[in-house]
Structure formats: C-alpha cells, structure tokens
Amino acid sequence: MAKRRLRGWNPPLENINALVASGGPRLLARSRELVVTNGYAANACEAFAANLVGDGIKPSSLIGDADLRDRVQRLWLAWTDEADADGLTDFYGLQAMVAREMFVAGECFVRLRTRRGEPGRATGSSGPANDGLLVPLQMQLLQSEMLPFEKTETAANGNRIRCGIEFDLIGRRVAYHFRRRHPGDSTDQGAVIPETVRVPAADVLHIYRPIDAGQIRSLPHIAPAMVRLFLLDQYDDAELDRKKTAAMFAGFITKTAPEEPMMGEAEADLDGAAIASLEPGTMQVLLPGEDVKFSSPADVGGGYEAFQYRTLLAVSASLGLPYHLVTGDVRQANYSSLRAELVEFRRRIGQLQHGVLVHQLCRAVWRRWLETAVLSGALGLDDPAFARPVQWIPPRWDWVDPLKDIQAQVLAMEAGITSRRKVVEATGYDIEEVDRENTADAERAKRLGLSYRTSPGETQGARATAPGAPAEPNDKG
Helix, strand or coil: CCCHHHCCCCCCCCCHHHHHHHHHHHHHHHHHHHHHHCHHHHHHHHHHHHHHCCCCCEEEECCCCHHHHHHHHHHHHHHHCCCECCCCCCHHHHHHHHHHHHHHCCEEEEEEEECCCCCCCECHHHCECECCECCCEEEEEECHHHCCCCCCEECCCCCEEECCEEECCCCCEEEEEEECCCCCCCCCCCCCCCCEEEEEHHHEEEEECCCCCCCCCCCCCCHHHHHHHHHHHHHHHHHHHHHHHHHCCCEEEECCCCCCCCCCECCCCCCCCCCECCCCCCCCCCCCCCEEEECCCCCCCCCHHHHHHHHHHHHHHHHCCCHHHHHCCCCCCCHHHHHHHHHHHHHHHHHHHHHHHHHHHHHHHHHHHHHHHHHHCCCCCCCHHHHCCEEEECCCCCCCCHHHHHHHHHHHHHCCCCCHHHHHHHCCCCHHHHHHHHHHHHHHHHHHCCCCCCCCCCCCCCCCCCCCCCCCCCCCC
8 A cells, every 4th residue: 555656645534524614615606506507417416306206205104093094194285285485386396306405415404394373263174274274384495505514613502513513412413503594695685693593403304315424414416526527518618619610711712912802802800801701602703823722620520429428427427327317318228228227226216215315304294294283283183103103105116118017016916026015105106095096996987887908906917817707728827
C-alpha cells in the first residue's frame, strides 16, 4: 500500500457527517440545477420515482375482524385525498414527491400537522368533523434546504444540535430546527425573528437512505454522476453550436479585384466583410481570376456515438439505473438483456421500498393516523394498537413478456412453491379486495345469464377442462 504508484494518494480521514456538513449546500444547489436543465438527469429522476413508488405503496390491513378491517381501509382511502397540507395531491402523490426529493437532495422531511377539531359538525358515519377533515391530520413536505446544514451548536438545554438536528444526551433525535422560509425563495420576503423554529422530532419524519453507520444527513442520489453529466452537457452544447456555425457558411469566394461588387453582394459591415446571398436557380458569372470554394463542415467523427454511449453507461452505473431508463435507448437491448438488467435494478428498488419508504414513511404515518383517528372518534375504537397490524404492498412490476411471467406464477402456485396471496400482492393489489370483486362479478354474471370461457375460481390456461368433461388419456393435469 505504500508503493510508488500509491504514494500520492492520501485521502483525508473524514466522517461522512463532516463531508455532508461542508459540501452539502453546494452539492444540493448543483443537483437541483442539473435535474432542471439536463435532460438525462430529469429523465433519470422521473424513472427513479416511477419505479420506487409508481402509483403508490398501499396498505393492506391485517385486522382479524372483517368488518373493522373494512372500516379502517375505507376511512384510510378517504383520508388519502386529504393528506396533503397544500391540497395539491393525495398521500400517494406525496410518496412520489418524497421519491423525487430523495433523488435530487438525498433526503426529504415530512412534518405531521395535527389539525383543530370542530365537534359541532358531523360527517355521517365517519365520525365528527375536524377542521373539515375526516381525520384531523395532514402532511407537509419540507425540502432539505429548510434544515440548515451549518446549524451545529449546543442548545440552551444542553442538547447538541448537529446540522440542524437536536440530539439528547444519549443520542436520540428530539427536535429539528427548521428555517421559517426557504433560503432560495426570493418571492417570500420579510424579516424573520428568530430565523429557525424548533419542531419536536415526534412531528417530523426524516426520509433518507443511510449508507454509513452514524449518518445523520444525506447527499443527493445523483451526486456520483454530477461531474459527467455536467461536462457531457457542455460538450454536447459546444458540438451543436460548432455544427450550427459551420452550416451557416455555404461557400467562400476569392476575388482578384476586391473593390468590384458581385451579383447579390451586400454592403460591407463594420468589420469590412461583405456577404453574397444565394437564391434557388441563380447562375453566377465569375470574372476572370475569381474562384468559389464551397464549405465542407467537419463531421463530429466516427467516435462520437461510442464516446456518448460509454459516458452515459458510466452515468447510468453511477445512478444505479438501467441504461435504457436514463437514455431511452433500447437499440442494443433484447428480452434477455433487459430482463437481467431489470432484475438487478428491482432488487435495489426493493431495498429502498421496504427499508426506507415503508419503514421511515408509511409505517410512521399509519401509526400516527390510527392514533389521531381513534382520538378524534373517527374510527369508534378505544385502542389504536388493535388496528395497527398492516402490510404495505409496493406497485406491481411490469415485465417485457407478461405471458411468460403469469404462466410461471401459475405453475408455482400449482406446485405449492408460493401462495395465491403472494402472487396477487405481487401485482400491487389486496387479495381480499380481488376476491370480493371476483365474487361480485360471478354473482352478477350468474344473475344476468352471462357465460364466459373461464370464471373466477375455475382452472385457467391451456389445461382448463370443461366442467364434467372427461380428461384426455394423456392429460396429466
């Protein structure tokens, strides 16, 4: 390790928290600008959020009492439309916004806002109204800039404040010191005293993926690819401008007598250069000694495509995203390569879904929502712990060839390798909801005298046999 080639490599021994505190604000500013101005970065951000959240990571209650479970699920579904404190989207739209912030800033803060009750109003069977809400709870998303990186000090109560987060003497998070206004929002004017406000940690969810032990803040997910994306954007812009400039010149005329004007020649400009225009069907007679040399702009070269491909491949690897999701280029892809690439990518996405979004966001919101619903009387329960068991179902994965995947799932169920519940949940749906819909569809079809090739509960696929029909001699099903 001390050989000649490594003698000049002496990285400083710095903790990740020190790196985040010193370089966080600049990295964050560059990341936000890159995602807005660079097409590849913007596309990668949307692909990251779409695969991480999709149309939402949704709860499936595990309450044993069917009636109570149905009441909880229905109340939750109604509340999701009211979850956003800004009123711009629903709970699942907030999940997508959190996912984008994780890509751009590496972290996102969610403040749980308890609303005031209005016992004088009623909302039917859902319980008393609270500030016009079924459950008096809303979520407010706060960007990373709202928690100052530079706020590292000792609080008046003796607690330590590190990068805006207050810790007690045994290292637990007890509060967050948020700015009252975004530092980059010039439209929000006015003096603020004090500059920050202390918010208890019980009301704040800090969503980020810790990559090192003891890490308290995060860095943008796009950080490893920033330099390449920025320089590649500059190179592409310079190449495009060079081609545009070269294409403006049709040809160059050499004259033996510069004082004599040519046909179509305009007056000279301030620099003494005159331009002769060309029109369709023009025949120009040249004087003796005059010559025309047409412009031959240099091409980008045969290595341009290969250079772009290798650079964008490195960018995709830095982002942890498949190449075709970053660039939209599938020319060199086939079914096998796409599938192999997506399998590895979805393993990583699964880690983020269950280890970050479900653990840090979904479970915490569900617990707080239940407590608030019980206290407000919206559920008619005395103990929220009774309704707390829940599992979160991520969005379904769509494959390149869904027929093969469905056939494989059917074979796995028939062999007892997996259960029907697992297969249904893999599609992003709740099996009990699917069963209720199948039952309702079957009853309606029977009532109306409708007949289909297959019905819910019957054997599906090529091996299906008509009821009462004898099996073929070679039928092993």
